[in-house]
Amino acid sequence: MDIRVGRNYRLGKKINSGSFGEIYHGTNVLTKGPVAVKLESRKTNFPQLVFESKVYRILKGGVGIPNVHWSGKEGDYNVMVMDLLGPSLEDLFSYCGRRFSLKTVLILADHMISRVEYMHSRNLLHRDIKPDNFVMGNSKRTHLVHIIDFGLAKKYRHHKTHKHIEYGTDRNLTGTARYASINAHAGVEQSRRDDMESLGYVFLYFLRGSLPWQGLSAKTKEDKYKLIWKKKETTTVAELCEGFPDAFAKYLTYCREMSFNQQPDYGHLKRLFRDVFFEQGFKMDFAYDWTTSQTHENKSTSTRENQAVRRRESNLKRGATIGDLTPSLQVPDRVTSKEAAVREFYSRSRKSSMRRSSSRDAPVITQRSRRSLIPPRNHSTSGSHHTQLQTNRHMQLPRRVTTALNTRASSTNPRSGQQNGRHQLQPNRSTATTKRRQNAKDSNALRPIDELKKR
Structure with missing residues (x-):
C-alpha cells in the first residue's frame, strides 16, 4: 500500500x-x-x-x-x-560496549558544545540534553554530530531586544532526570548554564560508562527524581571526575558556578578539551571508536576467512575430498537490533565511499593512449581476436571505446588480406558507402506506399 x-x-x-x-x-x-x-x-x-x-x-x-x-x-x-540521519550517540555507546575512549569523548565534546552554542546564539535553550538527541550524519557527513528533538526547547531572550527571561522558582523538572542540572532539580527556571551542565554529565557518562545516580529505585517517579537530585548534590566534582583529565572537573565546576543570565564562554570550554586532545598526541582524523572497531572487525573476519580457505586447500592436498571437509561455523556474538543497524549503516557508508574513490581514481584515456592500446598487425585472425579479448578484459575501457577499437583494429585490407594499420582509427569508407546506398534503395522502394497513404 x-x-x-x-x-x-x-x-x-x-x-x-x-x-x-x-x-x-x-x-x-x-x-x-x-x-x-x-x-x-x-x-x-x-x-x-x-x-x-x-x-x-x-x-x-x-x-x-x-x-x-x-x-x-x-x-x-x-x-x-x-x-534521514545516522545512529544516535546512545546507540553507538551501546555498540562500543557502553564506554567511549578519551579521544572519542574529546572530539564529541567539541562538536556538542558547538551545537548548543549555535542554539543559544539563536535565542533558544534545548532543555533535554542527552545522548539520544545527538546523532551522526548520513552519507558524506558520517563524522559530523547533529543535534535533534527540539520539542522541549524554549526561548530564553527576545530575538530583537535580547532581554533575558526572568529568574523563577517552583518550576517542574523539564528534560531527562539523569542529565538534568542541579538547579533544574531544585525547580529553578532553566537558562544557558543548565544546557552546559547537562553536557558535562553526558561527557562523564561516556567516559565512566554510567553515572553514580543511575539504578536508583523508588515507588514513584517524583521520589526517584528526588533521590537522583540528592545523589548529584552529595557527589563532589572530584569524585565524579576521578581518574580523568582535570579538564572535565574544570568544565563542570565552571558550569555550576555560572549565574542565571550569564553567557557561557564557549571558546574557553572548548579549549579545555582541545588542550587535552593535543597533549595526549591525538590526531583530528575523526576516527571514532565505532569506526575503528568496525575496521578491526572487518580485518579479523577477512583473516578468519583466509585461514579457513588455506586449511581447506591443505586438507585437499593431503587427499581429503570436498565432501569430507565440513567448514567450521563462526557463531557471532549476540547483538541487539540497534547494534546490527549501526553495523549495517557504517558498512554501507564505507562501500559507497569506496565506490566514489574508485570512480575518482579511474584513468583518463587520451587519443594517444587509445592508439597504443590497439593490437599490433597480425596475419592471423585468431591471434588478433585473442589480443582484442585480452585488451577488453584487462584495461576495462568504456564499452563504446572498446567496441570501436575492436571494430577498427580487426578491419582488413581487401587487397593484401592483412589488418589495415594505416587507418585504424578511420571508419571503413567502402562499408559506409554501401550501407548508404542500400538505405537509399530501401527508401525509394517505400516511397510509393507513403504517397498512397497520404492520398
Missing part, C-alpha cells in the same frame, strides 16, 4: 516510536532520496511537532542542524519530513 504525506513523500518501515509519536523511513518520490517522517497524533494532550518544526526553521542553515523538507497536517496527524 502506497502511503504518502505532503504529496511527494512515501512512507516506509517504522524506525522508532515513543510518547512523542512515531518516526518512519520515507522516500522522496521526485528525487528518490531517503528522508525521515515524524508523525504525531493531533489528539495528543501535549502536541510538540508543530512547535518543533518552527524551531527547525529558526535554526535552519546551522552546522549539524537537520533540514526540514515539509511539515503540515495529514488526516489525524501532524507530520514533519526531515533529513
Whole structure:
C-alpha cells in the first residue's frame, strides 16, 4: 500500500516510536532520496511537532542542524519530513560496549558544545540534553554530530531586544532526570548554564560508562527524581571526575558556578578539551571508536576467512575430498537490533565511499593512449581476436571505446588480406558507402506506399 504525506513523500518501515509519536523511513518520490517522517497524533494532550518544526526553521542553515523538507497536517496527524540521519550517540555507546575512549569523548565534546552554542546564539535553550538527541550524519557527513528533538526547547531572550527571561522558582523538572542540572532539580527556571551542565554529565557518562545516580529505585517517579537530585548534590566534582583529565572537573565546576543570565564562554570550554586532545598526541582524523572497531572487525573476519580457505586447500592436498571437509561455523556474538543497524549503516557508508574513490581514481584515456592500446598487425585472425579479448578484459575501457577499437583494429585490407594499420582509427569508407546506398534503395522502394497513404 502506497502511503504518502505532503504529496511527494512515501512512507516506509517504522524506525522508532515513543510518547512523542512515531518516526518512519520515507522516500522522496521526485528525487528518490531517503528522508525521515515524524508523525504525531493531533489528539495528543501535549502536541510538540508543530512547535518543533518552527524551531527547525529558526535554526535552519546551522552546522549539524537537520533540514526540514515539509511539515503540515495529514488526516489525524501532524507530520514533519526531515533529513534521514545516522545512529544516535546512545546507540553507538551501546555498540562500543557502553564506554567511549578519551579521544572519542574529546572530539564529541567539541562538536556538542558547538551545537548548543549555535542554539543559544539563536535565542533558544534545548532543555533535554542527552545522548539520544545527538546523532551522526548520513552519507558524506558520517563524522559530523547533529543535534535533534527540539520539542522541549524554549526561548530564553527576545530575538530583537535580547532581554533575558526572568529568574523563577517552583518550576517542574523539564528534560531527562539523569542529565538534568542541579538547579533544574531544585525547580529553578532553566537558562544557558543548565544546557552546559547537562553536557558535562553526558561527557562523564561516556567516559565512566554510567553515572553514580543511575539504578536508583523508588515507588514513584517524583521520589526517584528526588533521590537522583540528592545523589548529584552529595557527589563532589572530584569524585565524579576521578581518574580523568582535570579538564572535565574544570568544565563542570565552571558550569555550576555560572549565574542565571550569564553567557557561557564557549571558546574557553572548548579549549579545555582541545588542550587535552593535543597533549595526549591525538590526531583530528575523526576516527571514532565505532569506526575503528568496525575496521578491526572487518580485518579479523577477512583473516578468519583466509585461514579457513588455506586449511581447506591443505586438507585437499593431503587427499581429503570436498565432501569430507565440513567448514567450521563462526557463531557471532549476540547483538541487539540497534547494534546490527549501526553495523549495517557504517558498512554501507564505507562501500559507497569506496565506490566514489574508485570512480575518482579511474584513468583518463587520451587519443594517444587509445592508439597504443590497439593490437599490433597480425596475419592471423585468431591471434588478433585473442589480443582484442585480452585488451577488453584487462584495461576495462568504456564499452563504446572498446567496441570501436575492436571494430577498427580487426578491419582488413581487401587487397593484401592483412589488418589495415594505416587507418585504424578511420571508419571503413567502402562499408559506409554501401550501407548508404542500400538505405537509399530501401527508401525509394517505400516511397510509393507513403504517397498512397497520404492520398
